[in-house]
Amino acid sequence: MPNGQSKPSGTQTGGSIVKSIGEAASLPIFSAGRGCGCCAQWSGRNDQDLGRWVARLAQHLLTPEGMMGILEDLQTFLDQHYSDQQLVKVLEAGCGSASRLRLPRRVHLTGIDISQQQLERNTLLDARILGDLQTYQFEPNSFDLVVCWDVLEHLASPELAVEKLLRSAPIGGILVFKLPNVCSLKGLFTKYTPHWFHVWYYKTMLGWKDAGTRDIGPFRTFLRFSISPRRLVRRASKLGAIVALEGYYESGVQIRLRERLRLRGMVFNAAEALVRFTTLGTISIRRTEHVLVLRRINA
Numbered sequence: 001m002p003n004g005q006s007k008p009s010g011t012q013t014g015g016s017i018v019k020s021i022g023e024a025a026s027l028p029i030f031s032a033g034r035g036c037g038c039c040a041q042w043s044g045r046n047d048q049d050l051g052r053w054v055a056r057l058a059q060h061l062l063t064p065e066g067m068m069g070i071l072e073d074l075q076t077f078l079d080q081h082y083s084d085q086q087l088v089k090v091l092e093a094g095c096g097s098a099s100r101l102r103l104p105r106r107v108h109l110t111g112i113d114i115s116q117q118q119l120e121r122n123t124l125l126d127a128r129i130l131g132d133l134q135t136y137q138f139e140p141n142s143f144d145l146v147v148c149w150d151v152l153e154h155l156a157s158p159e160l161a162v163e164k165l166l167r168s169a170p171i172g173g174i175l176v177f178k179l180p181n182v183c184s185l186k187g188l189f190t191k192y193t194p195h196w197f198h199v200w201y202y203k204t205m206l207g208w209k210d211a212g213t214r215d216i217g218p219f220r221t222f223l224r225f226s227i228s229p230r231r232l233v234r235r236a237s238k239l240g241a242i243v244a245l246e247g248y249y250e251s252g253v254q255i256r257l258r259e260r261l262r263l264r265g266m267v268f269n270a271a272e273a274l275v276r277f278t279t280l281g282t283i284s285i286r287r288t289e290h291v292l293v294l295r296r297i298n299a
Helices: 021-026 045-059 064-082 114-121 160-169 185-192 195-204 227-236 252-260 265-278
Strands: 086-092 107-113 127-130 144-148 174-182 243-247 289-296
Touching: 064 174, 064 243, 064 289, 086 160, 107 114, 114 127, 114 174, 144 160, 160 174, 174 185, 227 243, 227 289
Parallel strands: 086 107, 086 144, 107 127, 144 174
Antiparallel strands: 174 289, 243 289
8 A cells, every 4th residue: 555645856745843742733734744644734724624634633643552652662762862951953854744752842943845835834943944855965963853754765865865864963863763664565565556556545545635736645755675674774873873762563544454454363463474474574564664763873
């Protein structure tokens, strides 16, 4: 099945990091993360519409036993890491990523996007950079925390973006990546199916009538093997970073599709075991989404 929003090379979706999970209902501009299969964008109409939108977002995104558990671990890690820091300089790499993370109270939030329109929509940003993650040269040691949420899969050369983002963080800096797991059946299906099929899926199966129009996804997905979990960690290690936290979860869209197909319980567990066994553990059905937190330890 198609992944969430797909986008052309060098493009990131408009929206914002949600500084507190509980603030979602009060934000005038909010964009859903792609990896969980939601391609809607909120542009601030009225409270009634926003309430319906948040309800649909929750239905399509949240999988309590998977995603929320990982987010809780990630939130705890960030809270502890920045508990004593007076001001945290944060880069939102792809400022429509909507990481659903609660940032420290005192932050300077910078967003980078290739779209000026998307940058202007993001009212939470303190600074805006119009640029491509694959080519933009950040000043070294610019950001204490970098959040790159469902962006790398939409870049033709994601390894270049990873290198530039790592170099933007100082020693001890933290980088949070969330992206689809290309080494999953869902990831492989997304990678090798044409864009028109993704648009059809979101319009027909998910009911997003505006899918593929204006600046609403799904957009093109590259999902290079260079950002598979093992290769991404290996690349980060060569660039002077270590894994601080890592986890996987299953996309809510896939869970609902499995429910329709009655692929659950023992049947699903057996299918997962069979795929893992026949691929020598390299491919998974369940692990569709990858969360990776890196800490830079040397230059």
